[in-house]
Amino acid sequence: MDELRRFARELLLKKEVAAVIGYEQVGEARTRPVVITDPDECRRLVLNEYCLNNLVVYLNRARIKALARSKEGIRKLAVVAKPCDIRSIVALIQENQIRRENLMILSMNCHGVVRDFGCEFNGDNLAAKCISCNTQSSTYADKSFGEVREIPKFTGKLEYDLSEIEQLPPSKRMEFFREQFDKCIKCYACRAVCPLCYCQRCITDKTIPRWIESSSHSRGNFAWNIVRALHLSGRCTGCGECERACPMDIPLSLLNRKMAMKSKELFGYESGKSTDNPTLVGSYDQKDSDELFM
Amino acid sequence: MKIGVFICHCGENISRTVDCPRVAETCEKIPGVEFSIDYKYMCSDPGQKLIKDAVEIHKLDAIVVGSCSPNMHERTFRSAAVAAGINPFLVEIANLREHCSWVHEDVESATQKAIELVRMAVEKVKRDKPLSKIKVPVTKRVLVIGGGIAGIQAALDVANAGYDVVLVEKEPSIGGHMSQLSETFPTLDCSQCILTPRMVEVNQHPRIKLLTYSEVEKIEGFIGNFKATIRKKARHINEDICSGCGQCVSKCPIKKKAFSSFEEGLAYRPAVYIPFPQAVPNIPVIDESVCTYYRNGKCGMCVKACDRQAIDFDQKDTMMVADVGAVIVATGYKLYSIGKQPLGSKYKGYGEYGYGKYKDVIDGLQFERIASASGPTSGEIKRPSDGKEPKKIVFIQCVGSRDPAKGISYCSKICCMYTAKQAMLFRHKVHDGEAYVFYMDIRAGGKMYEEFVRRAIEEDHVNYIRGRVSRIYEENGKYIVKGEDTIAGVPVNIDADMVVLASAMIPHDNAPGLAQKVGIPYDKYGFYNESHPKLKPVESTTAGVFLAGACNAPRDIPESVAMASAAASKAIILFSSDSLEREPVVARVNEDLCAGCFYCRKVCPFGAVEVRDIKDMNGVVYKEVAYINQGVCQGCGTCTATCLSKSIELAGFNNEEIFAEIAAL
Numbered sequence: 001m002d003e004l005r006r007f008a009r010e011l012l013l014k015k016e017v018a019a020v021i022g023y024e025q026v027g028e029a030r031t032r033p034v035v036i037t038d039p040d041e042c043r044r045l046v047l048n049e050y051c052l053n054n055l056v057v058y059l060n061r062a063r064i065k066a067l068a069r070s071k072e073g074i075r076k077l078a079v080v081a082k083p084c085d086i087r088s089i090v091a092l093i094q095e096n097q098i099r100r101e102n103l104m105i106l107s108m109n110c111h112g113v114v115r116d117f118g119c120e121f122n123g124d125n126l127a128a129k130c131i132s133c134n135t136q137s138s139t140y141a142d143k144s145f146g147e148v149r150e151i152p153k154f155t156g157k158l159e160y161d162l163s164e165i166e167q168l169p170p171s172k173r174m175e176f177f178r179e180q181f182d183k184c185i186k187c188y189a190c191r192a193v194c195p196l197c198y199c200q201r202c203i204t205d206k207t208i209p210r211w212i213e214s215s216s217h218s219r220g221n222f223a224w225n226i227v228r229a230l231h232l233s234g235r236c237t238g239c240g241e242c243e244r245a246c247p248m249d250i251p252l253s254l255l256n257r258k259m260a261m262k263s264k265e266l267f268g269y270e271s272g273k274s275t276d277n278p279t280l281v282g283s284y285d286q287k288d289s290d291e292l293f294m
Numbered sequence: 295m296k297i298g299v300f301i302c303h304c305g306e307n308i309s310r311t312v313d314c315p316r317v318a319e320t321c322e323k324i325p326g327v328e329f330s331i332d333y334k335y336m337c338s339d340p341g342q343k344l345i346k347d348a349v350e351i352h353k354l355d356a357i358v359v360g361s362c363s364p365n366m367h368e369r370t371f372r373s374a375a376v377a378a379g380i381n382p383f384l385v386e387i388a389n390l391r392e393h394c395s396w397v398h399e400d401v402e403s404a405t406q407k408a409i410e411l412v413r414m415a416v417e418k419v420k421r422d423k424p425l426s427k428i429k430v431p432v433t434k435r436v437l438v439i440g441g442g443i444a445g446i447q448a449a450l451d452v453a454n455a456g457y458d459v460v461l462v463e464k465e466p467s468i469g470g471h472m473s474q475l476s477e478t479f480p481t482l483d484c485s486q487c488i489l490t491p492r493m494v495e496v497n498q499h500p501r502i503k504l505l506t507y508s509e510v511e512k513i514e515g516f517i518g519n520f521k522a523t524i525r526k527k528a529r530h531i532n533e534d535i536c537s538g539c540g541q542c543v544s545k546c547p548i549k550k551k552a553f554s555s556f557e558e559g560l561a562y563r564p565a566v567y568i569p570f571p572q573a574v575p576n577i578p579v580i581d582e583s584v585c586t587y588y589r590n591g592k593c594g595m596c597v598k599a600c601d602r603q604a605i606d607f608d609q610k611d612t613m614m615v616a617d618v619g620a621v622i623v624a625t626g627y628k629l630y631s632i633g634k635q636p637l638g639s640k641y642k643g644y645g646e647y648g649y650g651k652y653k654d655v656i657d658g659l660q661f662e663r664i665a666s667a668s669g670p671t672s673g674e675i676k677r678p679s680d681g682k683e684p685k686k687i688v689f690i691q692c693v694g695s696r697d698p699a700k701g702i703s704y705c706s707k708i709c710c711m712y713t714a715k716q717a718m719l720f721r722h723k724v725h726d727g728e729a730y731v732f733y734m735d736i737r738a739g740g741k742m743y744e745e746f747v748r749r750a751i752e753e754d755h756v757n758y759i760r761g762r763v764s765r766i767y768e769e770n771g772k773y774i775v776k777g778e779d780t781i782a783g784v785p786v787n788i789d790a791d792m793v794v795l796a797s798a799m800i801p802h803d804n805a806p807g808l809a810q811k812v813g814i815p816y817d818k819y820g821f822y823n824e825s826h827p828k829l830k831p832v833e834s835t836t837a838g839v840f841l842a843g844a845c846n847a848p849r850d851i852p853e854s855v856a857m858a859s860a861a862a863s864k865a866i867i868l869f870s871s872d873s874l875e876r877e878p879v880v881a882r883v884n885e886d887l888c889a890g891c892f893y894c895r896k897v898c899p900f901g902a903v904e905v906r907d908i909k910d911m912n913g914v915v916y917k918e919v920a921y922i923n924q925g926v927c928q929g930c931g932t933c934t935a936t937c938l939s940k941s942i943e944l945a946g947f948n949n950e951e952i953f954a955e956i957a958a959l
Contacts (some may be wrong), residue, residue, distance in 0.1 A: 282896025
């Protein structure tokens with residue numbers, strides 16, 4: 001942690017970066033994102049199991065981008081990112097949203113995070129995405145901090161099991177999702193935290209004509225959640241921020257995970273794995289299955 | 295806005311299942327519709343006059359025609375609209391034929407559907423905006439791919455019309471299969487004698503840039519403005535210096551390592567070779583795979599033999615780019631491989647005929663080489679195995695062709711004729727020889743063709759046996775051909791000295807690969823598709839790309855030549871004006887909303903999407919957005935569908951128009 005603070009301070013002092021986006025502690029078991037431009041403020045930075053947010057979402061925010069822009073041109077932005085968050089960076093680079101040369105990626109060697117703020121970090125409270133994680137450190141980052149430790153073995157119980165839901169007959173599955181989506185209040189928190197939902201104007205906000213029903217009753221809720229799943233298929237890197245941000249506890253990542261599984265199964269594609277891979281949407285390989293043509 | 299609705303009966307095509315007067319009557323009540331009428335043939339002159347008069351009398355602003363597919367008569371009705379003073383893009387077609395009457399039986403429900411279709415078109419036309427045509431410049435140069443007789447003819451025709459031609463041939467010489475043939479049916483004139491003057495003309499023509507031993511790597515762009523990247527393969531001979539004296543060829547010590555593909559494997563060629571004496575250009579090629587220099591860096595006999603220092607072992611492939619306005623594809627064919635089924639091939643092969651196993655079981659092209667005066671036997675009919683003169687030859691037709699069990703359903707078209715010719719040549723050269731032909735039917739449709747076959751049978755006494763051959767095997771130095779005479783109903787065994795198999799014409803192995811580079815569709819065999827089987831036989835479905843010869847389907851020489859001239863004239867028509875008028879149905883990006891993900895750029899098949907920088911007041915780029923080149927865009931709508939934030943609109947099919955159509959349902 002001290003090493004990170006020192007390193008970040010140096011970056012700002014030497015004006016190598018315009019700002020450092022990281023985490024600061026707020027209370028016992030909670031952190032929040034912080035954007036630091038003053039070198040002395042770097043002492044606020046922390047790295048621990050409570051660094052839940054995917055800070056990559058900020059890299060594409062107009063106001064953050066403006067920080068890096070001056071008359072002289074573009075300066076770098078430093079971002080603290082868990083190895084799984086770095087996949088979002090890769091996906092954003094593939095989609096021309098950010099440039100690697102404008103970034104300083106400060107990665108943490110990760111041994112898992114808690115499922116929510118306030119929880120004690122142990123096997124019971126491990127975040128779902130950490131259960132089968134196999135990228136505890138990143139080779140894509142500019143520098144990594146902290147030691148590599150083992151992720152605790154998951155001892156809790158998942159609220160929703162994707163494989164169980166897949167087994168349900170279509171009508172039951174429909175019922176399940178209808179029940180879940182009925183809770184949606186259209187706050188679009190899921191959209192706000194998603195690093196890949198970066199459109200200037202979301203299609204749901206398009207009013208002339210209004211393609212997507214936007215009321216928060218069943219029809220509109222379905223429309224929104226299905227559009228979200230489809231727009232993220234082959235793109236979602238599985239950071240799980242949507243689900244964590246949802247105030248109504250809708251298991252949003254179920255559909256995203258299903259789409260990711262399908263992308264891998266049908267095309268061997270995993271989003272955010274490498275900038276060398278062409279994106280799934282917009283690339284064609286002669287070996288692609290003909291069965292998918294309609 | 296005042297809208298006129300015109301419902302066409304299409305004779306009985308529509309009115310048989312759609313109550314046209316009722317459609318017209320009902321549609322008159324749609325808000326915005328000022329006038330509605332039905333008529334027997336809206337596309338006819340009186341029909342069009344009806345539209346024009348109605349526009350004038352009722353002061354119409356837009357037109358909806360309920361008729362056949364817009365593919366057929368959209369142009370007709372748009373022209374009628376223009377004549378009446380209406381913008382052609384304020385005309386909508388409701389497809390009441392293909393989308394309704396032809397696919398339904400019940401009059402009541404078909405009529406209801408027709409009304410709905412017209413209602414949709416009315417809602418769309420209300421939101422349509424007048425559009426005007428886009429003009430794009432034309433590069434008046436043609437790329438011809440393939441230097442066989444079709445490519446040669448096309449190149450000469452275009453060049454003689456006064457336009458530049460780039461002719462690309464993958465082999466070291468132009469001439470194609472025709473240069474390999476002995477005599478040609480039905481006149482028995484020498485193939486090379488009629489071909490080589492054309493080859494020389496190509497080489498000498500000031501407007502033709504000949505690129506042999508070259509292949510097309512990729513083609514970008516669109517009609518009038520293609521950009522072709524061509525790989526010029528390393529010949530290892532400096533073409534500018536080489537005089538074609540052939541000293542290197544005669545001094546090359548590698549004599550028996552590589553078969554000559556020009557001689558169809560019946561003769562060897564050195565490592566440095568000119569494919570045949572009349573090759574154009576008359577410049578050798580070094581075959582790296584057998585040349586000693588490339589194996590161990592030694593030898594260099596050719597270097598010593600060349601008094602012009604034209605040998606260049608270090609020569610590399612070079613890339614060049616040609617801007618062209620049209621492309622003529624004339625890549626020709628190859629012969630079906632008759633032997634065992636090659637690995638990964640969809641064709642089964644004819645293991646039972648022993649091709650590849652028995653040296654004297656050969657294919658049609660090999661017989662051409664044997665019969666050719668320039669061939670390995672100097673035109674004397676000799677067996678490849680022992681060089682003896684065969685006294686009895688069996689010709690088998692339809693090997694591969696018309697045999698779905700082996701993978702090909704089509705007729706190769708030329709085999710009946712060339713088999714008759716080959717049997718005839720054999721009889722002319724070996725007076726005491728016997729020729730047998732196994733055939734399924736004789737297909738001699740063509741000028742002087744039937745007479746030619748009759749001549750083979752009646753004057754040259756070729757024995758025609760109707761039936762198939764089941765097996766060929768060797769016994770006491772003879773090839774026993776076991777067949778059946780289906781007319782006499784008896785089995786036939788012939789002890790032949792040689793067997794010639796008329797194998798099917800198939801596209802080259804890389805035909806689909808080239809099609810993908812050029813952007814043209816092909817059929818299940820790999821033959822390139824014409825745009826319309828009757829009315830557009832030399833156009834591909836890609837505008838500005840034309841087809842000539844056997845790359846499209848089996849063709850004989852006169853057909854290939856005719857196609858080539860037709861393709862050339864299509865290109866010349868294209869060049870008759872300085873700019874092309876294009877439909878204004880193109881995509882436009884809303885730069886404020888574009889997130890710059892460039893998925894549109896990845897999916898655009900025409901390379902129309904460019905990157906545009908949006909700068910802040912200091913001139914620093916803060917955003918990149920997509921920009922669609924209006925001249926390149928073909929209006930396919932792929933980008934529009936892909937755009938996640940719906941920031942792209944396709945003119946003539948914008949979001950509001952489409953939404954209104956759907957909402958009207």
